Amino acid sequence: MQFRRKIFARIVVVLAIVALLGWVVMSLWNWIVPSLVVDAHAIDYPRAIGLLVLCRILFGGFRGHGGCRQRGKWRQWKQWQSMTPQEREQLRNGPLPD
Structure with missing residues (x-):
């Protein structure tokens, strides 16, 4: 039972971190990019998560630490x-x- 709690807690923490990072990416993009790049648009939350995943694939991989x-x-x-x-x-x- 304790093992399931630890797994559940880790999943909740990972989801919270991804949600927070998605919000940070969206906020930074909407703050910086439209003012620097002509015809750049603000992005919504799902696109920010997609951008975060794309950057992770291209630059970080999924092997962990x-x-x-x-x-x-x-x-x-x-x-x-x-x-x-x-x-x-x-x-x-x-x-x-x-």
């Missing part, structure tokens, strides 16, 4: 933390000459 790249950095950090100071110094100085 960094995707696989973040996990790779975490592994490197854990490996660095498990090294002795001598191993760290050797890694900083590069490989030893033969």
Whole structure:
């Protein structure tokens, strides 16, 4: 039961964030773009959400917070933390000459 509450709470938070971001996009567009671009029109709320989704697809993707790249950095950090100071110094100085 607790798991369902957490999932429901996360869904509600995500929907609230999307709604707020849609309102921010709509407000900024209607404030800035019609005064800067000739023949630009104000947009309504559904178009602002669509613009937000389009920008997310084009520039951010849908992999979450960094995707696989973040996990790779975490592994490197854990490996660095498990090294002795001598191993760290050797890694900083590069490989030893033969």
